Amino acid sequence: GAVVSQHPSWVICKSGTSVKIECRSLDFQATTMFWYRQFPKQSLMLMATSNEGSKATYEQGVEKDKFLINHASLTLSTLTVTSAHPEDSSFYICSASGGHLYNEQFFGPGTRLTVL
């Protein structure tokens, strides 16, 4: 099956620093990648949708200058949380779809971000 990886799986950083999270599709070409945020005991909240080679589309209320998304290749998308603050602490999950797998999303294992 299609495999999506995320790195790092967890990260702790100081307030004011920036953190980059990578999302990779390992065995298929992901033309579309999605970034979600999940608060404890809650559902996934879609942050943005990115298509390879174009700018990401952000959901309402998500600051695009705060959460920088790059989808430069068919196997890699990155989410950079800039000037992180404690309220950015969350579980970030990416998913990918593409090619003959266009009608299904494959999820990464998630990244736990803790901002001190």
Added chain:
Amino acid sequence: AQSVTQLDSQVPVFEEAPVELRCNYSSSVSVYLFWYVQYPNQGLQLLLKYLSGSTLVESINGFEAEFNKSQTSFHLRKPSVHISDTAEYFCAVSPTGGFKTIFGAGTRLFVKA
């Protein structure tokens, strides 16, 4: 626009008992339907999906779900649960031909010995 309602936030059940996790959706267009499972501190794993064809879909670990168009439901069932089924379950819909997936709030299944 689509929406998903999972009617139960928590479902406690004893081991080897049957369980049903309810999911209703609303949509003005045709949709694909999914159930995902999430174990603590992990991402989502696809449990089963309905894209077309038979309205009853099954997973390899004994779960099944039936698409009921008239009732706009996609309830998840298992005739006999195990302790290892304890997890969060999310129902999701996406429009056919589109990408955006809408998730329900999730149902925490807690299987007791």
